[in-house]
Ligand code: ADP
């Protein structure tokens with residue numbers, strides 16, 4: 001690598017770092033590599049098209065200031081996009097785009113006419129016999145962007161959703177895969193994108209469907225011997241939203257038919273939006289060719305909202321319902337219900353209900369009672385922090401030791417056990433487990449899980465660790 005490109009970039013980075021949020025710096029600037037400096041143009045390598053679009057949209061100004069400081073007014077920036085080559089197993093290739101050439105990356109809007117003249121459209125949503133070609137979008141208008149509050153936990157997914165809604169099929173987020181645990185807003189966000197598209201482009205055919213219903217329709221079509229009609233119906237859709245694709249696990253027939261529909265839509269510049277309770281790397285029993293399609297666009301995670309976001313979600317909900325509630329009570333609820341938004345909403349609804357049925361005033365004590373019941377009744381997920389604490393206590397070390405970079409055997413083992421239990425007891429993705437347990441990558445976590453599996457079947461002492469810890473961790 002060119003030393004000068006490096007040093008120019010390092011100087012740019014230190015300027016940028018001082019001027020933006022640390023989290024944003026980590027996310028958007030640390031992964032960049034400077035690769036070349038020639039003719040006063042600095043080439044930087046970014047991991048994906050999405051990355052490039054995001055930088056251009058949000059950070060082009062600061063990049064320009066930083067670079068001009070280093071290279072003067074004639075400075076230029078060239079992006080080199082590192083792409084995952086998903087066709088076959090050839091070498092990865094790179095693509096260069098000068099930053100002055102804004103918009104050059106936008107995929108072209110090819111208007112592909114339907115091959116089939118679409119004489120008799122069989123719509124699986126319609127009772128046979130009744131002819132109706134208009135496709136109802138099955139969207140819930142109550143799920144909008146407006147009432148999907150933004151926070152650190154969902155910023156990427158929400159903004160990618162907005163981008164898709166303003167140019168369906170015209171961004172590199174195709175498919176857009178939204179993933180995250182239960183009750184974190186996947187279904188809401190998926191609807192919001194569809195609703196917004198319908199609003200902006202009323203002529204587009206948008207369809208929302210759960211993967212479960214899709215599977216059912218497919219099975220029916222096979223029974224009734226009209227599989228082709230089923231496929232054809234889905235191929236004429238402009239924006240296809242499939243909720244909870246993890247449901248397709250192990251259903252190879254449905255996966256196969258979805259693969260064909262997906263390819264057709266994608267090739268014709270149609271937008272596909274998917275949601276899943278797991279990241280693509282963690283999905284099991286989904287065919288590789290389908291998984292690799294899922295990774296073509298953007299996978300955006302919805303995480304548990306932080307305290308501030310929980311408070312604003314509650315306030316927004318109360319405001320929309322026309323209910324007033326003292327701040328200390330809202331904060332009490334937000335402080336104690338952390339796992340997901342559905343529970344948060346549930347608790348506040350019971351609180352409102354309780355107080356109005358029993359004509360009780362809403363007090364912090366009443367909030368306590370209800371929150372307690374709520375927390376007890378819902379199966380709580382152990383947190384990764386808790387697992388790390390239990391494992392390090394068991395081995396009599398600090399959490400920081402457990403997370404440290406050391407290769408000492410007993411520490412490595414403790415760390416691997418923490419990773420193994422995090423995988424077992426939480427819904428966190430391998431990547432997110434790795435980042436929380438000493439900033440490791442997903443491959444390290446996967447390796448840890450395999451090692452623990454192996455050792456507990458070959459090593460008696462080790463099996464004892466696993467058993468003891470399992471007991472401590474099961475609530
Ligand atoms: P999932 O599909 O991930 O299980 P849902 O989309 O059903 O979750 O969301 C659960 C509930 O939480 C819904 O009532 C939804 O409106 C609400 N919700 C989730 N995230 C947000 C948010 N960021 N702002 C407002 N409401 C939210």
Ligand code: MG
Pocket residue numbers: 186187188243
């Ligand atoms: Mg859902």
